[in-house]
Amino acid sequence: MNKLINPQSAKDIYRQCFHDNFERLHRYAFTLLQDNEEARDVVQQAFIKLWQKRDEINLELAGRSYLYTTVQRLCINIYRHNKVRRHYKDSVLATHQEEYTDHQLENREISNRISAAMDALPPKCREIFCKSRFEEKKYAEIAAELNISVKTVEVQMGKALKIMREQLADIITISIILIAYFK
Amino acid sequence: MSLHQKIAIDTTLLTRYLAGEATPDEAMAIDDWLKEGTHIQEFERLQQSWQLIYGAIAYQAPKEDQEWAALEAALPATKKHGSLRRMVVRYAVAALITGVLLGAGLYTYLHYSRPVWQQALAGAARDVRKGVLPDGSGIVINRNSTLQYAADYNKDDRKVLLEGEGYFNVVADKERPFIVHNGALKIQVLGTSFNVKEDTGRTIVTVTAGKVKLYTEDHELIVAAGQTGTYLPATDELLLSNSVDANSISYATGDFSFQDMSLPDICHHLENTFGVQIILNNAQLSQCRMSAHFKDRPLSYIMDIMSATLDIEYTTKDSIIHISGNGCN
Numbered sequence: 001m002n003k004l005i006n007p008q009s010a011k012d013i014y015r016q017c018f019h020d021n022f023e024r025l026h027r028y029a030f031t032l033l034q035d036n037e038e039a040r041d042v043v044q045q046a047f048i049k050l051w052q053k054r055d056e057i058n059l060e061l062a063g064r065s066y067l068y069t070t071v072q073r074l075c076i077n078i079y080r081h082n083k084v085r086r087h088y089k090d091s092v093l094a095t096h097q098e099e100y101t102d103h104q105l106e107n108r109e110i111s112n113r114i115s116a117a118m119d120a121l122p123p124k125c126r127e128i129f130c131k132s133r134f135e136e137k138k139y140a141e142i143a144a145e146l147n148i149s150v151k152t153v154e155v156q157m158g159k160a161l162k163i164m165r166e167q168l169a170d171i172i173t174i175s176i177i178l179i180a181y182f183k
Numbered sequence: 184m185s186l187h188q189k190i191a192i193d194t195t196l197l198t199r200y201l202a203g204e205a206t207p208d209e210a211m212a213i214d215d216w217l218k219e220g221t222h223i224q225e226f227e228r229l230q231q232s233w234q235l236i237y238g239a240i241a242y243q244a245p246k247e248d249q250e251w252a253a254l255e256a257a258l259p260a261t262k263k264h265g266s267l268r269r270m271v272v273r274y275a276v277a278a279l280i281t282g283v284l285l286g287a288g289l290y291t292y293l294h295y296s297r298p299v300w301q302q303a304l305a306g307a308a309r310d311v312r313k314g315v316l317p318d319g320s321g322i323v324i325n326r327n328s329t330l331q332y333a334a335d336y337n338k339d340d341r342k343v344l345l346e347g348e349g350y351f352n353v354v355a356d357k358e359r360p361f362i363v364h365n366g367a368l369k370i371q372v373l374g375t376s377f378n379v380k381e382d383t384g385r386t387i388v389t390v391t392a393g394k395v396k397l398y399t400e401d402h403e404l405i406v407a408a409g410q411t412g413t414y415l416p417a418t419d420e421l422l423l424s425n426s427v428d429a430n431s432i433s434y435a436t437g438d439f440s441f442q443d444m445s446l447p448d449i450c451h452h453l454e455n456t457f458g459v460q461i462i463l464n465n466a467q468l469s470q471c472r473m474s475a476h477f478k479d480r481p482l483s484y485i486m487d488i489m490s491a492t493l494d495i496e497y498t499t500k501d502s503i504i505h506i507s508g509n510g511c512n
Contacts, residue, residue, distance in 0.1 A: 018251060023244055024214040032203040036243050044254055051258050068207035075203075114235055132202055133233075139204050157202060158195030165232040171315075 010054055017063045018047060025071050032075035033082075034136070042078065046070040117167035121160055128153055129160035192216045197226060201233045241317060300331040300344050309458070311434050316341070320361065321352035323435035325380075326458055348380040350435030353393075368414045371396045375408070378432040388412040389427045391436075397421055431455070437479040446471040446493070450506075457482045459502045467510025468495065 022043065029039035046067050050057065057066055118126060131142045132153075139157070143150045190196070190212035199205050200213050217223050234241050303314070303322070312324045318337050324330050328347020336342065341353075341361040353361045353372050363370040363379055365386050370379060375393020379386065388397060390406045397404045397412045404421035406412035413422045430452040433439050439456075441449055447469050450461040459482065463469065471493045477485050486497055486504070495508030 015251070018254065019247065022247055022250060024210075024217075026245055027242060028200075028205070028207075028210040028214075030242050031200055031205065034203065036245070040245050040250065044250070044257065047254050048257055064211065065207070068211055072207050072210075139199070139202065154195050154199060154204075158193070158198040161198045161201070161229060161232055162194050164235075165228055168232055168235060169228075171235065 010059070013059045014051060014054065017050075017059055017067075021064055021067055022047075025067055028068065029071050029075055032072065033078060038078060042071055042074045045074055113168060113171060117164050120167055121163055125156045125160045125163075128156045132157060192222075194229070197229050198233075201230060243317075299334040303330045303332045303343070311458075316343075318356065318359075319354045323350040325349065325434050328381075345379055346381065348378070348434075350376070350378045350432055352376045365414075366416055367399050367419070368416070369398050371398065377406075378435065380431070384415065384417060386414040386416070387431075388414070389432055391427065391429075391432070439475070439477040439480075439485070441473055441475045443472050443474050445469065446473070446506075449473060449489070453482065453485065459499075459504055461504045461506065464505055464507040465510065468506060468508060469510075471495070471511040 025043045025046065026039050029042045030036060033039050033042070049070055050059070050063060050066055053066070057063060118129070121129060128142055128146070131137045131145070132139070137145070139150050139153045143153050146153075190209060192213060196205070196209060197213065200210065205213065213226075217226055230242065303316070309326055311326060314322055314324075316322060316332065316336070318341060320341070322330060322343075325348035328345070328349060330346075330349055331344040333340075333342035333344075337359060340359050341356070342364060343362070344364045346365075349363075351361070351363065351372070353375055361372040363372075365379055365381060368386055370377075370388060372393070372395045375395055376391045377393070377395055378389040378391070380389070388395065388406055389411050390408050392408050394405060394407045395412075397406060397414060399414070399419055399421070401419060402421050404412050404423060406423060409425070409427055411424045411427050413424070414420070415422070429436070429438060429440050433452060433456040439452065441452075446463065450463070453459065454461055473489065473492055475488065475492070477488075483499075486499075489495065490497055490508075493508065493511060495506055497504055497506045
């Protein structure tokens with residue numbers, strides 16, 4: 001009712017929309033890209049597109065859906081584009097394996113705990129988890145490679161993370177307390 | 184949002200989300216779910232498990248204000264024919280913004296060497312606190328000590344400000360040096376484990392792995408693994424010794440190595456590590472000596488071994504331990 005008497009400007013609604021969704025969209029984009037900076041760019045782009053379409057789209061009703069869909073689309077494009085680059089990164093990583101391992105040793109205690117937690121996973125579960133986490137493979141790629149259904153990959157991944165969470169509960173609590181204070 | 188409530192949120196879906204497999208609808212459903220109750224904590228535990236693995240990039244939420252400013256600047260301006268008045272206003276605003284930016288730049292420049300500090304490890308100061316910094320470096324802060332980190336930590340470097348005593352296990356990163364500020368003393372690291380302790384009139388830096396550089400305005404000193412560097416602020420002196428006292432950092436490592444050590448010295452280390460007070464009931468007890476190695480053992484275990492070895496007895500009350508016995512001759 002208020003809005004009829006004192007209609008908000010499009011900019012105000014847009015600002016509100018940004019406030020409500022920005023951080024969540026960024027986290028979503030991050031899960032898709034695994035890159036904080038790229039995720040920021042994508043979300044910025046999505047909001048610019050929304051602004052350009054503000055006459056066609058009802059910001060209050062459909063703005064949110066539009067943003068999530070646009071973010072996913074942009075991320076998938078970048079992901080495809082990056083595949084080449086990632087391939088390169090893998091080969092670089094492989095040649096510098098020694099150095100990489102060296103860095104790992106610096107944090108031996110935590111590193112050991114994580115290895116132990118991963119060893120606790122059932123073999124099949126571990127194989128799938130490693131493919132996703134270390135080889136950065138998509139669920140569909142893993143399913144095709146192992147000749148299993150995507151659903152199975154999903155279930156095994158969920159199971160793996162659940163076990164990891166339980167195994168590493170003490171380390172995680174510490175980091176969460178820290179993160180809360182780092183914000 | 185009733186629209187999304189059909190999507191059930193469970194670990195499998197949350198894992199899908201973290202793995203970058205969630206559809207826009209699923210992501211929206213998860214974000215709605217996260218607004219309720221303690222769901223966010225549940226999610227963060229899962230996210231942490233996901234990110235703990237090496238090589239993983241940790242998620243960092245951007246600053247909304249900054250992002251909004253960037254977005255607003257990028258939005259195509261809504262064109263309207265400018266009247267003279269509007270033009271004047273526009274130039275005035277532009278001039279003002281330029282002024283503010285210049286001012287901000289100058290401020291940043293002048294204060295570049297003075298970082299903005301913020302509190303790192305929370306928790307009661309009477310406890311030993313352990314944690315991991317955003318870059319993965321491990322820290323242990325002793326009782327009555329505080330650690331703060333620079334607001335721009337991990338940007339160009341990794342600055343922390345220590346008061347009291349702390350143990351650092353620094354993740355190697357040649358691009359971003361890790362620098363501990365402790366009064367006028369700075370300790371720079373590329374990747375190593377070391378302990379910094381502010382004592383009365385001196386700061387003691389014990390290096391257990393790698394190499395660090397201690398420096399002040401006028402002096403510098405390289406301290407390698409197995410060495411101890413001491414800073415005396417009164418005379419601005421940096422001293423090097425070719426040994427480390429592993430027992431002095433037991434609060435962090437949980438490692439005790441007593442080699443033919445006198446009972447008072449052993450008690451001193453135990454007091455330091457476990458935050459207790461140990462009283463020898465008679466003077467002869469000072470003659471007792473002992474060799475032992477303990478790794479991650481509780482105080483009660485160590486005390487039991489000691490009493491069996493030295494034929495002494497002890498009683499504990501309110502973190503005060505009394506030791507009695509005939510002494511060792």
